[in-house]
Amino acid sequence: MINEDSGYWSQEVISRLRGSPTFRHITFEDDFKKAEEAINRQDVLVVIHFQNDFSAKVERGVPAEVQLLLDGRRSNTAQILTQYVQQIVQGLATVTPAFVQAKPSRVEVEELNWFNPNLDFRWFILPNLIGTINFLMGMIITGLTVARERELGTFDQMLVSPASPVEIACGKLIPGCVVGLVHGTIFFFSIIGFFKVPFVGSVAVLYVTMLLFSLSVSSIGLMVSSFASTQQQAFLGCFTVGVPCILLSGFMTPVNNMPMFLQDLSQLNPLRHFIVILQGLFLKDITMSAALDSSARIAAITAVSMLCAIWMFTRKA
Numbered sequence: 241m242i243n244e245d246s247g248y249w250s251q252e253v254i255s256r257l258r259g260s261p262t263f264r265h266i267t268f269e270d271d272f273k274k275a276e277e278a279i280n281r282q283d284v285l286v287v288i289h290f291q292n293d294f295s296a297k298v299e300r301g302v303p304a305e306v307q308l309l310l311d312g313r314r315s316n317t318a319q320i321l322t323q324y325v326q327q328i329v330q331g332l333a334t335v336t337p338a339f340v341q342a343k344p345s346r347v348e349v350e351e352l353n354w355f356n357p358n359l360d361f362r363w364f365i366l367p368n369l370i371g372t373i374n375f376l377m378g379m380i381i382t383g384l385t386v387a388r389e390r391e392l393g394t395f396d397q398m399l400v401s402p403a404s405p406v407e408i409a410c411g412k413l414i415p416g417c418v419v420g421l422v423h424g425t426i427f428f429f430s431i432i433g434f435f436k437v438p439f440v441g442s443v444a445v446l447y448v449t450m451l452l453f454s455l456s457v458s459s460i461g462l463m464v465s466s467f468a469s470t471q472q473q474a475f476l477g478c479f480t481v482g483v484p485c486i487l488l489s490g491f492m493t494p495v496n497n498m499p500m501f502l503q504d505l506s507q508l509n510p511l512r513h514f515i516v517i518l519q520g521l522f523l524k525d526i527t528m529s530a531a532l533d534s535s536a537r538i539a540a541i542t543a544v545s546m547l548c549a550i551w552m553f554t555r556k557a
Contacts, residue, residue: 247295420454441521
């Protein structure tokens, strides 16, 4: 809540908001910078702003504005809260002579969207393709390569060689990581050069996180291939893992609008966390410290996938 008005009617609206069971916590800030940071951290869902002449306009019977800043990541809840706030503000007409005399006919809502003012779908979809294509290519290449060697018998020969399963697994990750970085670079320059999608973040942060994500994807492909004996089994395994991961990544629909058990399940999906980083770098100029949380989750998934693949190789050795 940002209240620049010291009059009666802003306090009346705040009292009604406090009395409503819909709003559980109401906090006050003194500037927009802190309110913006609270929304970005998802500490609050809506920020209500009263200008310093709100009560004066109500007393004069002229239109008085109440500004709402909503977290669009939870669009359904934000729309419901918007309706509640509108009802509470409109309820002043029943107790305010100035409102009754002015006879307002409607409440006008002017929507202003942060980061993507024109809601250009390319700004949302195209950056996500860097992660999606990287995810599919890296996992399939790693999975099919190992399965092909197993069909030919060369993989079993490597397992009995002086190289340890850890060294073999690390060596198999390199092609997938290289392919992921190359494809990511091609799509990155295509998106900002051909499609004119703005990139406001750090290129260094992008490539560090892209390398980590490519390593995670290759680890998942290696884990899938450790259970497969043929290329067909490896391809079906990659398809079985890849499609649900794409659907639960937030590529097409926001993760926050999914059922809670799917949101919890998507925490195991590295593509979900990398898409958060991509959207932040392209549209919000996040720093490495801001991307550290998602990067740590990707690193944890990489470690578990690698350990599982190495354990399977050790058993077959």
